[in-house]
Amino acid sequence: MPHLSVAKFGGTSVANFDAMSACADIITADTNTRVVVLSASAGVTNYLVELANGCELSRRNDILNAVRTIQFNIIEKLQKPEMVIEKIEHYLTHIKALAESASLATSLALTDEIICHGEMMSTCIFTQLLNERNFPAVWVDVRDVVATDSHFGKAAPNDEKTVQQTNAVIKPLLEQGKVVITQGFIGRDDEGKTTTLGRGGSDYSAALLAEVLNANDVLIWTDVPGIYTTDPRIVSAAKRIDTISFNEAAEMATFGAKVLHPATLLPAVRSNIPVFVGSSKAPEQGGTWVTRDPQPRPTFRALALRRNQILLTLSSLSMLHSQGFLANVFTILAKHKISVDVVTTSEVSIAITLDKTGSTSSGLDILSDDLLAELREVCKVNVETDLALVAIIGNNLHTQAGIAKQLFETLSPYNVRLISYGASTNNVCTLVKNKEADEIIQALHSALFE
Ligand code: ASP
Ligand code: MG
Numbered sequence: 001m002p003h004l005s006v007a008k009f010g011g012t013s014v015a016n017f018d019a020m021s022a023c024a025d026i027i028t029a030d031t032n033t034r035v036v037v038l039s040a041s042a043g044v045t046n047y048l049v050e051l052a053n054g055c056e057l058s059r060r061n062d063i064l065n066a067v068r069t070i071q072f073n074i075i076e077k078l079q080k081p082e083m084v085i086e087k088i089e090h091y092l093t094h095i096k097a098l099a100e101s102a103s104l105a106t107s108l109a110l111t112d113e114i115i116c117h118g119e120m121m122s123t124c125i126f127t128q129l130l131n132e133r134n135f136p137a138v139w140v141d142v143r144d145v146v147a148t149d150s151h152f153g154k155a156a157p158n159d160e161k162t163v164q165q166t167n168a169v170i171k172p173l174l175e176q177g178k179v180v181i182t183q184g185f186i187g188r189d190d191e192g193k194t195t196t197l198g199r200g201g202s203d204y205s206a207a208l209l210a211e212v213l214n215a216n217d218v219l220i221w222t223d224v225p226g227i228y229t230t231d232p233r234i235v236s237a238a239k240r241i242d243t244i245s246f247n248e249a250a251e252m253a254t255f256g257a258k259v260l261h262p263a264t265l266l267p268a269v270r271s272n273i274p275v276f277v278g279s280s281k282a283p284e285q286g287g288t289w290v291t292r293d294p295q296p297r298p299t300f301r302a303l304a305l306r307r308n309q310i311l312l313t314l315s316s317l318s319m320l321h322s323q324g325f326l327a328n329v330f331t332i333l334a335k336h337k338i339s340v341d342v343v344t345t346s347e348v349s350i351a352i353t354l355d356k357t358g359s360t361s362s363g364l365d366i367l368s369d370d371l372l373a374e375l376r377e378v379c380k381v382n383v384e385t386d387l388a389l390v391a392i393i394g395n396n397l398h399t400q401a402g403i404a405k406q407l408f409e410t411l412s413p414y415n416v417r418l419i420s421y422g423a424s425t426n427n428v429c430t431l432v433k434n435k436e437a438d439e440i441i442q443a444l445h446s447a448l449f450e
Pocket of ligand 2: 010011039200
């Protein structure tokens with residue numbers, strides 16, 4: 001079987017005519033890319049979500065105009081806009097009617113029906129753009145392919161049915177030499193209703209189609225040329241990583257790096273399909289390959305930074321030689337749906353970090369009065385804020401001599417509030433002052449990577 005790549009282009013890659021043209025250049029230059037999954041043009045899904053949540057007439061009109069402007073700014077630059085105008089007008093009329101329904105009563109099913117239009121429109125326009133280059137692109141409604149359950153807003157694919165439908169719909173087109181252009185993010189349930197896989201779900205769609213088609217790889221085209229040793233805005237000497245493992249990438253994402261999380265690519269990870277991440281605006285710069293076991297595996301791979309952490313120190317004399325204190329504390333935290341990130345313990349106290357940005361609103365409200373009161377019934381509670389988690393990501397960090405010395409030497413001028421070392425083979429975590437975090441990242445980067 002010839003090489004098959006499934007490519008996914010994100011919202012910024014299809015935001016306007018020039019961005020879409022850059023994607024078309026990539027596809028036409030790469031004969032392996034024969035299935036293409038698109039997101040909605042940047043901004044469109046957010047607008048549609050607002051409509052789906054119900055809004056009054058004047059706001060509805062403003063949003064419809066904004067969405068129309070985004071799409072027509074692209075359409076105007078096509079050679080034959082008339083080929084798609086009717087279809088896009090039809091979609092816009094449909095959105096308008098659905099948004100009116102949503103203003104009366106919202107529902108999860110209605111929301112999915114509204115927000116699927118972003119991807120429907122971007123794919124329709126992009127297919128025309130490719131066809132104007134005499135490229136054999138065919139538009140496919142991915143709802144005829146991706147079958148899901150009826151969990152609107154975060155539907156789970158029905159793998160078996162998706163395989164059957166892929167064989168029936170996509171395979172014959174590939175055999176005819178066509179290049180399939182389809183939507184990420186959406187699917188259809190058994191009753192024929194539109195579903196979505198959760199925000200940002202296009203990556204998942206691409207990975208799923210790659211798995212079902214037995215593809216050789218998944219190419220994620222976005223707005224950054226791959227994964228870096230650390231945020232290049234903090235360290236200009238940050239280097240692009242050529243290959244990285246799924247595990248290391250997951251650690252980086254967990255600890256705050258804005259890289260794609262392998263969980264969003266689950267089908268590719270479980271089927272061991274390599275994933276490439278690159279910039280559709282600068283494909284010549286290459287990108288990063290994420291694979292199961294790339295070699296060699298360096299001891300130090302990257303540095304990640306998560307700001308705005310809270311440190312809770314819980315102490316109780318009754319923890320001394322007693323049982324169940326940790327269980328009590330974690331039960332309380334679980335009851336309040338608090339996700340704990342890093343934990344260290346001593347004989348009579350536990351220190352745990354919580355992510356302030358993980359809460360829905362800003363501020364300290366992740367620590368509700370109720371939670372604090374409940375904790376105070378079993379122990380003394382101390383809260384510290386304005387902290388940042390600096391994670392050193394790498395391989396076999398816990399089994400090599402000298403790692404601690406290297407880190408501590410670099411960190412010696414700073415007040416390190418907490419260290420977690422030994423739980424994971426892939427990371428060492430340190431908690432530092434927010435205001436020193438950038439400097440610490442710079443010092444560590446220069447010591448470990450430059
Ligand atoms: N358009 C959808 C979103 O904004 C899906 C995606 O971009 O992956 O969430
Ligand atoms: Mg997106």
